[in-house]
Amino acid sequence: MYAFRYQTASSAADAASRLAAHEDAKLLAGGQTMIASMKLRLASPSDLIDLAGAADLRGITVDARGVTLGAMSRHAEVARSAEVQKALPVLAKLAGGIGDRMVRNMGTMGGSVANNDPAADYPAAVLGLNATVTTTTRSIAADDFFLGMYETALQPGEIITSISFPIPKRAAYMKFKNPASRYAMVGVLVAQLADGSVRVAVTGAGPVVFRVAAMEKALEASFTPAAVASIKVPADGLNADIHAQADYRAHLITVMAKRAVEAALA
Amino acid sequence: MTVKVSMTVNGKPAAAEVEERTLLVTFIRESLRLTGTHVGCDTAQCGACTIHVNGQAMKSCNMLAMQAEGKSITTIEGIAAADGTLHPMQEAFRQNHGLQCGFCTPGMVMSAIDMLNHYPDPDEATIRAELDGNLCRCTGYHNIVKSIQAAAKTMR
Ligand SMILES: Cc1cc2nc3c(=O)[nH]c(=O)nc-3n(C[C@H](O)[C@H](O)[C@H](O)COP(=O)(O)OP(=O)(O)OC[C@H]3O[C@@H](n4cnc5c(N)ncnc54)[C@H](O)[C@@H]3O)c2cc1C
Ligand code: FES
Ligand code: FES
Numbered sequence: 001m002y003a004f005r006y007q008t009a010s011s012a013a014d015a016a017s018r019l020a021a022h023e024d025a026k027l028l029a030g031g032q033t034m035i036a037s038m039k040l041r042l043a044s045p046s047d048l049i050d051l052a053g054a055a056d057l058r059g060i061t062v063d064a065r066g067v068t069l070g071a072m073s074r075h076a077e078v079a080r081s082a083e084v085q086k087a088l089p090v091l092a093k094l095a096g097g098i099g100d101r102m103v104r105n106m107g108t109m110g111g112s113v114a115n116n117d118p119a120a121d122y123p124a125a126v127l128g129l130n131a132t133v134t135t136t137t138r139s140i141a142a143d144d145f146f147l148g149m150y151e152t153a154l155q156p157g158e159i160i161t162s163i164s165f166p167i168p169k170r171a172a173y174m175k176f177k178n179p180a181s182r183y184a185m186v187g188v189l190v191a192q193l194a195d196g197s198v199r200v201a202v203t204g205a206g207p208v209v210f211r212v213a214a215m216e217k218a219l220e221a222s223f224t225p226a227a228v229a230s231i232k233v234p235a236d237g238l239n240a241d242i243h244a245q246a247d248y249r250a251h252l253i254t255v256m257a258k259r260a261v262e263a264a265l266a
Numbered sequence: 267m268t269v270k271v272s273m274t275v276n277g278k279p280a281a282a283e284v285e286e287r288t289l290l291v292t293f294i295r296e297s298l299r300l301t302g303t304h305v306g307c308d309t310a311q312c313g314a315c316t317i318h319v320n321g322q323a324m325k326s327c328n329m330l331a332m333q334a335e336g337k338s339i340t341t342i343e344g345i346a347a348a349d350g351t352l353h354p355m356q357e358a359f360r361q362n363h364g365l366q367c368g369f370c371t372p373g374m375v376m377s378a379i380d381m382l383n384h385y386p387d388p389d390e391a392t393i394r395a396e397l398d399g400n401l402c403r404c405t406g407y408h409n410i411v412k413s414i415q416a417a418a419k420t421m422r
Binding site: 102 | 267
């Protein structure tokens with residue numbers, strides 16, 4: 001790891017001004033991706049600004065409209081929150097399935113969403129539940145947030161402060177784990193939103209999380225596992241690596257979508 | 267550049283002048299000479315470096331010493347009683363042959379204690395799922411699961 005200056009931020013605004021002061025400064029949230037990238041010298045920030053002490057980036061609020069999580073919510077906190085378990089069980093379960101218990105004690109929602117790993121779980125929740133990402137400068141709709149592999153709508157110096165998830169009528173997330181890394185080989189979140197519209201968000205299969213319009217339409221007509229059972233997503237452009245070929249991932253999307261609908265109805 | 271880092275380790279204050287890029291595990295092993303915390307992979311996969319930070323299990327190879335500034339750390343050296351009586355989890359691993367070479371064991375024990383804090387009476391499937399972050403190359407896990415089940419009985 002290259003040398004850097006370690007700084008602590010006392011609030012989101014403090015972090016933003018520290019970030020603005022050094023061109024090559026980077027944020028540190030749970031560090032579960034950042035520290036590894038620095039060890040591999042894939043990242044070499046001049047300054048590392050630790051968000052752990054920023055109280056305004058923490059906290060979980062649940063009201064009639066939805067669940068709002070501070071960016072620094074640890075995966076384990078979300079998984080264990082009785083309020084989230086009650087209001088939005090799909091999210092508690094998704095957070096509880098990330099990595100392993102030590103990773104969940106450190107890793108944060110904001111770090112995961114900002115990082116936008118193609119196999120990460122949270123992007124499926126943000127896109128599938130039609131969440132809104134709030135930053136130090138604006139609010140960004142889920143559909144506008146995830147742009148490409150590790151690429152988001154965040155501008156340099158912009159910090160995620162919280163994410164708000166509206167409460168759906170029903171929703172479930174099904175993940176086919178890579179047995180070694182626990183990341184999603186394919187993860188599908190299916191949600192029937194309060195207005196009756198349906199979202200199907202797929203992570204792990206492509207370079208970035210995406211929606212499957214054909215499945216959404218079929219489920220809006222009939223919210224049953226059978227409605228998606230014969231809908232195939234083309235393998236072109238899907239990820240192919242040592243873990244799985246593109247056509248296998250394409251196949252898994254249909255299987256996981258079907259199981260997610262079953263789970264959402266259960 | 268060096269900075270002063272200070273924290274409580276196994277109940278006692280510990281401090282050192284370290285480079286900012288120093289990992290917590292390096293501080294524990296090299297500054298404090300507490301070599302019971304192991305480094306198996308150095309890539310956050312194996313869990314041999316698991317310690318507790320403010321009572322929660324974390325991988326000390328995947329965090330900076332500065333991230334633990336002011337916190338309370340427990341390592342494998344800190345869990346036995348003052349008179350040397352083993353922690354019930356250590357005793358359960360001993361009684362149930364939960365280790366062979368012992369390399370993964372400090373991490374297994376620290377992770378398992380954290381697990382029981384949240385699942386006081388876990389079934390086998392829960393234990394196996396919650397041990398996702400700890401790899402063992404010797405035992406085949408069977409006796410580790412048995413050890414944790416036994417410890418759950420005595421610790422409840
Ligand atoms: C062994 C292991 C297994 C894992 N398994 C999974 C898995 O199954 N599923 C999964 O989804 N993830 C998994 N992860 C990743 C984990 O969830 C990470 O916690 C996550 O990717 C990054 O979150 P973090 O809080 O650790 O962020 P960091 O590593 O600290 O930061 C990641 C990036 O986000 C930026 N950033 C952080 N916070 C903000 C913010 N508020 N605003 C703007 N930018 C910010 C940082 O500057 C950095 O570039 C795994 C990690 C490990 C080590
Ligand atoms: S040495 Fe930390 S997880 Fe392997
Ligand atoms: S006992 Fe040898 S690695 Fe677990």
